[in-house]
Amino acid sequence: MPKDMTSSQEALRVSIGQYSSAGRKDVNQDFHGALVPTGHALKVKGIVLAVADGISSSPVSREAAETAVRYLLTDYYSTADSWSVRTAGTRVLSAANAWLHGQNVAVGDINSGHVCTLSALILKGGEGHVLHVGDSRVSRLSGGSLEPLTRDHRVVLAAGESHLERALGAHPTLEIDYRSVALNPGDIFVLTTDGVHEHLSTRSLREALGQPDLDTIARELAEAALEAGSEDNLTVQIVRIDALGASDAALALNAASLPIPRLPNPGDEIDGFRIVRNIHVTARSHVFLAIDPAGRKVALKIPTRESAENESYRRRFALEEWIARRVSSPHVVAAAPVPERRHALFVATEWVEGKTLRQWMTDHPRPTRDEVRAIIGQLATGLTALHRRDMLHQDLRPENVMIDTEGTVKIIDLGSTSVAGVEDAAAGVLGEMPGTYQYTAPEYLSGDAVSWRSDQYALGVIAYEMLTGRLPYGAQVARVRSRTDQRRLTYRTARDDESGVPEWIDAALARAVHPDPLRRYDALSEFVADLKRPSAGWTAARQKPLAQRDPVRFWQGVAAALAVLCLILAAKLNG
Secondary structure, three states: OOOOEOOOOOOOEEEEEEEEEOOOOOOOOEEEEEEOOOHHHHHHOOEEEEEEEEOOOOOOHHHHHHHHHHHHHHHHHHOOOOOOHHHHHHHHHHHHHHHHHHHOOOOOOHHHOOOEEEEEEEEEOOEEEEEEEOOOEEEEEEOOEEEEOOOOOEEEOOOOOEEEOOOEOOOOOOOOEEEEEEOOOOOEEEEEOHHHHOOOOHHHHHHHOOOOOHHHHHHHHHHHHHHOOOOOOEEEEEEEEEEOOOOHHHHHHHHHHOOOOOOOOOOOEEOOEEEEEEEEEOOOEEEEEEEOOOOOEEEEEEEOHHHHOOHHHHHHHHHHHHHHHOOOOOOEOOEOOOOOOOOOOOEEEEOOOEEEHHHHHHHOOOOOHHHHHHHHHHHHHHHHHHHOOOEEOOOOOHHHEEEEOOOOEEEOOOOOOEEHHHHHHOOOOOOOOOOOHHHOOHHHHHOOOOOHHHHHHHHHHHHHHHHHOOOOOOOOHHHOOOHHHHHOOOOOOOOOOOOOOOHHHHHHHHHHOOOOHHHOOOOHHHHHHHOOOOOHHHHHHHOOOHHHHOHHHHHHHHHHHHHHHHHHHHHHHHO
16 A cells, blocks of 8 residues: 555645564454545545454454454445434444344354454544443553543453453444544544554553664564564554645635626626526525526526625535435435536526425415325435435524425525534534524424434425414423523424314324424434324223223213212102
8 A cells, every 4th residue: 555645735645654464373254444535435434444353253344344344445435425423333333234244144153253442543634533342442542652532342351251242243232422522633543453452552552662663663563462462463553644635525615715706697608607687585596597508508506795604504505416416316305517617606406497485375264184294205205315315404483494396395494404414524504594483493493413304394384374373382492591481492283274284183293393393203204104194192092981081981881870870760660
């Protein structure tokens, strides 16, 4: 492997040294690998290093170690660009674990199966991400000693023996340790298997670091462990951060520094886009119908001068097109082709011929339940496409939804979308969430944890409003400032003579917009299903005996029946 990995002035650059040996054993059951991509993959996904150690009792553990490392080095780069490193790495390693454990189903003793440890370091943007299972290690060189960044998953027994508490392939599910650390030029990280670090002294480390070549340093560390009495395989990887670079998302954010174009007139051109007419104006942006160089209609959005003064808004605006290019769904607006070099700040997306959901609701003040279900179902599909890529929309409302002439529903505004992968590359660059109070989940305002269930809240509010013409909490949410305020929110039932909403749909709406995110649905598809038919939980509750459902009514009925019986008996006695 070359010592100096360079792609461009803006790319992350590292130097890597590696060494692996069977040591005193006949077979080397360790496996290691590193992948330094170029271009887009380097900016978007980063650099991956990994070491794995097979358990000595298994004749196939070398195969397990190699499988685990190869899974990570290949499949990680096939995951969505928008996923955080933690999400992408965890899913890939969980898939590797599932395959390895599947090979062990027919094995009587797991100690003879496909089992191994794994420690990985993924370098992306300005952060290093550590994923770890077992007792191999990732350490950082600090002041002439190695600072472990991982915790050994090993249990010591009373007799002094020990065994792995966690390993790939050992169990059907995998618990992975994760942590992230800030990177600085000159930082050195070391990945080792236990045959090395259990016998590595500070003196041998300092002596090895006197060598100029990282491969030589790795070899001397392994040989020092062997001389110190190691009986195990020996594997060392060393990586030095030579230069930090910008990620692909960070480069997209650079567009925020482009000048704001003057508001164009029909016939004007902006970077090859010919303006046809002004379509929509808000306090934050102007949207125009334009024709691209290939003759296709596009929507061209330009920030207002006032909003562009807010640096956080400019960053979000610049990232909107990047997000649209990474989501493939008929229910999320797509990005339009743009010139490689542009001279002004704008967002170009596909043109959607139709009307906003707000206008549709005005035109259909009393929609049928089937119409509501169709729209909510398509919105849920669009949101799910975002959520699968570690994105939260954060500003779902009728004004940000289009219904085209074929009835297809599209989410059109991604300007408030949160992207986990972008936060990996440049934490905090997006600033505060600029949502709309009427559809904003209360956890945004109370400081509680935000998740995809926050988008579910907005979807539930839209469904509620379509069916009733009002909001489930009125203006209460806008006044939330704490978790106490959040708990005090009182749901207004959707059932009344005017709306005609049945009890089971009201129950579905109440759950989707519950003030506590954890009491909402576990999947958007469940909410959509419960809008179509009574949920199993609701039906079961209705099937309870009257004495459980309504004790007061039950005993009132019993008392009335006894009273009638007494009257009958009294009449017979008097007769």
